Amino acid sequence: xxxxxxxxxxxxxxxxxxxxxxxxxxxxxxxxxxxxxxxxxxxxxxxxxxxxxxxxxxxxxxxxxxxxxxxxxxxxxxxxxxxxxxxxxxxxxxxxxxxxxxxxxxxxxxxxxxxxxxxxxxxxxxxxxxxxxxxxxxxxxxxxxxxxxxxxxxxxxxxxxxxxxxxxxxxxxxxxxxxxxxxxxxxxxxxxxxxxxxxxxxxxxxxxxxxxxxxxxxxxxxxxxxxxxxxxxxxxxxxxxxxxxxx
Amino acid sequence: xxxxxxxxxxxxxxxxxxxxxxxxxxxxxxxxxxxxxxxxxxxxxxxxxxxxxxxxxxxxxxxxxxxxxxxxxxxxxxxxxxxxxxxxxxxxxxxxxxxxxxxxxxxxxxxxxxxxxxxxxxxxxxxxxxxxxxxxxxxxxxxxxxxxxxxxxxxxxxxxxxxxxxxxxxxxxxxxxxxxxxxxxxxxxxxxxxxxxxxxxxxxxxxxxxxxxxxxxxxxxxxxxxxxxxxxxxxxxxxxxxxxxxxxxxxxxxxxxxxxxxxxxxxxxxxxxxxxxxxxxxxxxxxxxxxxxxxxxxxxxxxxxxxxxxxxxxxxxxxxxxxxxxxxxxxxxxxxxxxxxxxxxxxxxxxxxxxxxxxxxxxxxxxxxxxxxxxxxxxxxxxxxxxxxxxxxxxxxxxxxxxxxxxxxxxxxxxxxxxxxxxxxxxxxxxxxxxxxxxxxxxxxxxxxxxxxxxxxxxxxxxxxxxxxxxxxxxxxxxxxxxxxxxxxxxxxxx
Numbered sequence: 133x134x135x136x137x138x139x140x141x142x143x144x145x146x147x148x149x150x151x152x153x154x155x156x157x158x159x160x161x162x163x164x165x166x167x168x169x170x171x172x173x174x175x176x177x178x179x180x181x182x183x184x185x186x187x188x189x190x191x192x193x194x195x196x197x198x199x200x201x202x203x204x205x206x207x208x209x210x211x212x213x214x215x216x217x218x219x220x221x222x223x224x225x226x227x228x229x230x231x232x233x234x235x236x237x238x239x240x241x242x243x244x245x246x247x248x249x250x251x252x253x254x255x256x257x258x259x260x261x262x263x264x265x266x267x268x269x270x271x272x273x274x275x276x277x278x279x280x281x282x283x284x285x286x287x288x289x290x291x292x293x294x295x296x297x298x299x300x301x302x303x304x305x306x307x308x309x310x311x312x313x314x315x316x317x318x319x320x321x322x323x324x325x326x327x328x329x330x331x332x333x334x335x336x337x338x339x340x341x342x343x344x345x346x347x348x349x350x351x352x353x354x355x356x357x358x359x360x361x362x363x364x365x366x367x368x369x370x371x372x373x374x375x376x377x378x379x
Numbered sequence: 380x381x382x383x384x385x386x387x388x389x390x391x392x393x394x395x396x397x398x399x400x401x402x403x404x405x406x407x408x409x410x411x412x413x414x415x416x417x418x419x420x421x422x423x424x425x426x427x428x429x430x431x432x433x434x435x436x437x438x439x440x441x442x443x444x445x446x447x448x449x450x451x452x453x454x455x456x457x458x459x460x461x462x463x464x465x466x467x468x469x470x471x472x473x474x475x476x477x478x479x480x481x482x483x484x485x486x487x488x489x490x491x492x493x494x495x496x497x498x499x500x501x502x503x504x505x506x507x508x509x510x511x512x513x514x515x516x517x518x519x520x521x522x523x524x525x526x527x528x529x530x531x532x533x534x535x536x537x538x539x540x541x542x543x544x545x546x547x548x549x550x551x552x553x554x555x556x557x558x559x560x561x562x563x564x565x566x567x568x569x570x571x572x573x574x575x576x577x578x579x580x581x582x583x584x585x586x587x588x589x590x591x592x593x594x595x596x597x598x599x600x601x602x603x604x605x606x607x608x609x610x611x612x613x614x615x616x617x618x619x620x621x622x623x624x625x626x627x628x629x630x631x632x633x634x635x636x637x638x639x640x641x642x643x644x645x646x647x648x649x650x651x652x653x654x655x656x657x658x659x660x661x662x663x664x665x666x667x668x669x670x671x672x673x674x675x676x677x678x679x680x681x682x683x684x685x686x687x688x689x690x691x692x693x694x695x696x697x698x699x700x701x702x703x704x705x706x707x708x709x710x711x712x713x714x715x716x717x718x719x720x721x722x723x724x725x726x727x728x729x730x731x732x733x734x735x736x737x738x739x740x741x742x743x744x745x746x747x748x749x750x751x752x753x754x755x756x757x758x759x760x761x762x763x764x765x766x767x768x769x770x771x772x773x774x775x776x777x778x779x780x781x782x783x784x785x786x787x788x789x790x791x792x793x794x795x796x797x798x799x800x801x802x803x804x805x806x807x808x809x810x811x812x813x814x815x816x817x818x819x820x821x822x823x824x825x826x827x828x829x830x831x832x833x834x835x836x837x838x839x840x841x842x843x844x845x846x847x848x849x850x851x852x853x854x855x856x857x858x859x860x861x862x863x864x865x866x867x868x869x870x871x872x873x874x
Binding site for chain 1: 400401402404405408411412414470471474475476477478479480481482483484485490633634635636
């Protein structure tokens with residue numbers, strides 16, 4: 133099991149961002165849905181080991197991230213794309229991806245090939261030597277994806293990965309997600325339910341810091357039959373579950 | 380199979396182990412994309428218009444020219460180094476990459492040290508290029524000695540400290556205003572702040588490199604004393620280690636036990652080095668040839684530097700100078716020859732001119748012409764002012780003539796440089812007359828009315844004496860020189 137979470141809680145002052153989440157996941161693409169402020173990003177940041185939980189237990193890739201040695205091992209095997217991707221404008225695409233490959237402590241000999249592969253998989257081959265300051269928002273998002281997958285992660289955490297991508301890129305990205313999900317655990321936090329329907333094998337819906345639904349996209353769709361609002365069946369399931377949770 | 384019951388994928392055995400090579404590669408990336416090189420055009424312009432121009436105004440003496448490294452070039456660099464280091468230190472916060480960096484396996488402290496090292500290496504490279512230009516030009520002009528490296532080492536250590544302080548400021552207080560504030564703060568600290576903090580007259584002000592100005596003749600007649608430089612290096616390197624360790628200790632919770640221990644050891648070592656330097660500096664005492672710290676002092680440095688003088692002739696009188704002044708010998712003989720022609724064969728006229736260290740002459744109570752046969756011991760300050768080598772040729776010539784004539788007329792205690800007239804009115808008048816005949820114009824100067832009237836009387840007597848035929852002046856001096864030196868001749872008694 134790559135992700136084992138029990139009673140995970142995180143407070144920011146009086147605000148409880150994550151309230152006792154239980155979650156287990158193995159290889160595959162796991163969708164994390166929810167409205168703004170549901171706690172998705174906080175949960176992902178805790179799974180990325182950059183935010184410590186206030187309470188609860190978490191094991192990632194069979195290790196306890198609370199201890200330094202295991203945490204470092206987890207980070208070597210982790211890919212993370214934050215919601216607000218920062219970047220160094222003067223770096224080229226290749227340099228930026230290589231920089232994070234080196235920070236992830238990849239063996240130097242493996243880095244050039246891994247960087248080239250990640251850049252190609254993110255469909256940035258023709259922009260490999262471009263400075264980041266010259267790229268569009270969608271391209272920068274793909275750079276973020278490239279740096280997240282450069283170390284061939286066993287646990288890949290993507291926070292709003294398709295934000296800024298055009299429809300064609302989103303279709304290609306979903307294919308990439310499915311491919312990655314065959315070998316690794318991919319957790320995708322998104323607002324876009326169509327991404328979940330197309331790429332995820334399992335989905336969780338968060339509201340007010342708690343997971344209020346857990347199942348397959350088909351099960352979520354089924355919850356919307358005769359209920360909810362939305363154009364697509366999955367959206368109706370999403371709104372039906374949220375309405376039920378809020379009531 | 381669902382997500383939850385699929386087995387975790389086994390990891391290849393060779394994965395996830397970083398090699399030292401990857402750290403070098405990381406440093407290379409930081410070097411390529413560092414902001415410091417963007418400052419080089421500005422630094423180059425500053426270097427040309429301030430330190431380099433100042434140094435070229437000095438004579439081609441190694442230690443003198445090297446003094447601009449600490450007094451001019453260092454403050455120029457400090458401004459930019461602190462700003463750029465703060466800018467680089469705040470990069471992850473400004474660019475919102477903290478989460479990205481934090482989620483990687485390499486400890487954040489290591490990544491920060493790599494960024495700091497890249498910034499500091501660029502700083503060092505820029506500084507050393509300036510040193511190379513300055514020393515290269517000096518090497519093509521100097522006739523003696525070699526480049527002093529202590530000021531270079533101390534300057535580099537101070538730049539490393541400023542870089543660390545700026546970087547820490549950027550890390551601890553990440554804001555777009557941090558860089559300019561750090562730049563201004565470091566500049567003021569470097570120039571005035573440190574000295575004011577410890578007290579201007581305090582011996583601890585020596586710990587700041589910009590307070591050090593070489594003594595006259597340092598590196599020519601006497602060895603450069605590295606005592607203070609050693610203490611400065613210990614102090615600056617110690618503080619640099621403390622600041623860098625503080626970056627690691629700040630993230631102690633996220634670092635491993637080895638890194639925490641390393642940061643703690645580095646901090647303690649840095650504190651020990653800085654504390655030792657402060658203690659040693661407290662024992663410093665100023666001697667005739669520089670500042671001495673007993674525990675660091677090498678007695679061998681107290682011995683004069685052996686050299687073979689270079690000699691020329693001024694109206695038949697040998698003029699010998701230190702080989703570092705070889706290029707100025709023709710100007711010296713040309714300046715002294717007209718005076719020697721007027722005083723040749725007179726009692727007490729020098730039979731030889733020897734250049735001596737300024738401090739040696741001060742120690743011997745200013746006796747300019749001594750010995751049998753008389754030797755004119757000529758001090759020439761290397762410290763740049765209007766009388767030193769490499770300055771205005773006519774001013775320098777006047778200085779040499781004035782020193783010789785005054786020493787000759789006033790006797791054993793007649794050494795003066797520039798300043799108010801010395802001696803009796805008759806002595807002053809004879810000095811002025813001899814100088815006028817040697818090519819230096821008589822100036823009565825300004826002042827209170829009574830002083831002005833007295834100076835006019837002296838000038839009139841000087842003109843009258845100078846108007847006499849050379850043989851008449853020479854004969855009068857031969858007969859009255861002893862009385863003149865004793866102060867028994869009045870203005871009215873002058874021919």
